[in-house]
Amino acid sequence: MKLFKYEMKKILFNKARLILLVLLFALYGFLGFVLAAESEMRNTPQEPEAAVIYAEMIEQHTGPFNQETLRECQEIVKAAVAEYGKGEEMEHQLRINPSLKFATQYVNFGKQVDIYWNGPESQAADNILGVYPIQEKLKELEGANRADSSEYNHYQQRLELERQIGEPVFAKTGIWSAFFLMFDWVFIVFLFLMALTFFISPLFTQEVRTEMDSILLCSLKGRREIVTAKLLAAALTSAILAAGYLGASLIGMMIGSGDFSGWGASARCLEIYAQAPFDLTVGTLVIMSIAWLIFSTVVFGLALAFISCKMKNQSAAFGIGIVVLLAGMMSGSIPKSLYSILWPVVDFHFGALAMFNTIFSGVKTYTIGETPVSYGTMALIVCLVLGILACLLTYLAQKKRSAV
Numbered sequence: 103m104k105l106f107k108y109e110m111k112k113i114l115f116n117k118a119r120l121i122l123l124v125l126l127f128a129l130y131g132f133l134g135f136v137l138a139a140e141s142e143m144r145n146t147p148q149e150p151e152a153a154v155i156y157a158e159m160i161e162q163h164t165g166p167f168n169q170e171t172l173r174e175c176q177e178i179v180k181a182a183v184a185e186y187g188k189g190e191e192m193e194h195q196l197r198i199n200p201s202l203k204f205a206t207q208y209v210n211f212g213k214q215v216d217i218y219w220n221g222p223e224s225q226a227a228d229n230i231l232g233v234y235p236i237q238e239k240l241k242e243l244e245g246a247n248r249a250d251s252s253e254y255n256h257y258q259q260r261l262e263l264e265r266q267i268g269e270p271v272f273a274k275t276g277i278w279s280a281f282f283l284m285f286d287w288v289f290i291v292f293l294f295l296m297a298l299t300f301f302i303s304p305l306f307t308q309e310v311r312t313e314m315d316s317i318l319l320c321s322l323k324g325r326r327e328i329v330t331a332k333l334l335a336a337a338l339t340s341a342i343l344a345a346g347y348l349g350a351s352l353i354g355m356m357i358g359s360g361d362f363s364g365w366g367a368s369a370r371c372l373e374i375y376a377q378a379p380f381d382l383t384v385g386t387l388v389i390m391s392i393a394w395l396i397f398s399t400v401v402f403g404l405a406l407a408f409i410s411c412k413m414k415n416q417s418a419a420f421g422i423g424i425v426v427l428l429a430g431m432m433s434g435s436i437p438k439s440l441y442s443i444l445w446p447v448v449d450f451h452f453g454a455l456a457m458f459n460t461i462f463s464g465v466k467t468y469t470i471g472e473t474p475v476s477y478g479t480m481a482l483i484v485c486l487v488l489g490i491l492a493c494l495l496t497y498l499a500q501k502k503r504s505a506v
Contacts (some may be wrong), residue, residue, distance in 0.1 A: 106367055109305070111334075111460070113305055113335060126297055126347075127349075130293070130350035130351050133284075134284070134354025137354075137356065138277045138357075139359060141280040145203075147199070152203075159200060159204040160204065160274050163204075164272055167212070171309065172212040175208040178201060195428055199267075201464070209433075210373075217231070217232065218233065219232060219233050220232050221234070229466065231377050233261065239257050240254065251482065256473070260379065267368070268329050276363040276364045276365075277358075278374055279374075280354060281351070284347075284351050285460075286395060287431065287457060290453065291456075293347075295456065297405070298399065298402065299424060302403055302407060302410060304334055304416040305332050305335070305406070305408070306410040306413070306419075307416045308416065309418050333490045336403040340399045340402065341397075344400075364386075365383070375463055379464040379495055390462075391458045394462075398456045401488050404505035405426075405488060405494040408499065411500060413501045425426065431453050433448045433451060449477070451486045462477070462478045
């Protein structure tokens with residue numbers, strides 16, 4: 103326990119690091135405030151009277167899809183586009199006209215309902231979406247005498263799930279659409295994971311710099327016990343930063359908007375999760391996203407601990423950590439011809455593993471044998487493997503190091 107406390111004091115609980123932590127949390131809170139305020143301005147008419155009318159219209163139409171309401175809204179939007187076009191004048195009308203604002207949102211909602219039944223315009227051959235396309239796929243497999251295949255079972259279960267969830271319902275989701283913007287790769291990589299890299303990089307290198315490394319390696323606890331304390335410190339520091347990142351963001355959003363409506367609405371009310379393969383509420387999804395970011399960040403923290411163990415100074419450890427992040431991020435730009443070879447790097451680098459929206463939106467699947475496996479399941483397995491591997495390699499590296 104004393105070793106663990108010492109390591110925590112070294113990488114987090116000291117004056118300089120705590121000041122940096124406060125500044126980071128202030129930055130994350132400001133970012134949340136800006137996202138929530140911008141979302142509030144974009145999704146709510148700015149005139150007070152118009153905002154009241156708009157809120158009443160939202161409350162009146164919250165619930166199951168109504169075809170007649172959709173037709174009326176389509177006519178309103180069509181007339182507005184004909185009169186104002188799609189430029190600045192239309193944007194101005196959306197800010198002052200509650201009926202037009204509501205109609206635009208309901209038309210978008212109607213598109214989500216259409217996707218639920220008919221699937222998106224472009225379908226992936228190995229991941230059919232939409233009730234009717236899935237039914238056609240099942241008939242196709244039956245015609246090919248593959249009704250006993252794992253692919254058939256997968257789509258049959260998916261169809262049952264779609265019917266269980268039912269078509270989307272119209273509901274206001276408050277700040278939660280803005281909340282999930284915090285999982286954008288720019289914010290995650292540049293504002294969060296790079297900061298974490300800085301915190302973890304001196305975990306092993308500080309002893310090398312102060313020439314305490316040789317003494318520690320000769321001590322009774324210089325191998326296993328110290329490594330255990332360092333790994334626990336790296337994991338806890340990673341978890342604290344991840345919780346602080348989203349916690350500070352939520353506080354900023356509360357100040358910027360304060361509209362927490364939609365907590366109990368279906369997750370599919372959020373546009374990005376319109377095809378998500380689960381029946382969860384927005385609130386459950388928020389809790390799940392926080393837990394996932396903490397988990398994936400701890401895994402990255404353990405990997406950074408291993409990097410620190412192999413380096414001789416903090417700058418080198420920090421630099422390698424940044425290279426790992428940027429290389430993974432840039433791998434998304436490789437040609438499609440190389441994706442079939444490098445897909446594990448593209449889809450499961452440390453930056454990608456923190457992208458909750460990309461992983462759990464339900465769009466991407468993998469085929470193992472003949473069994474389709476979701477991106478979320480694969481990411482969970484990869485995280486567990488990488489975390490265990492990072493710990494084992496760190497213990498092994500410390501065991502093989504020699505005292506000079």
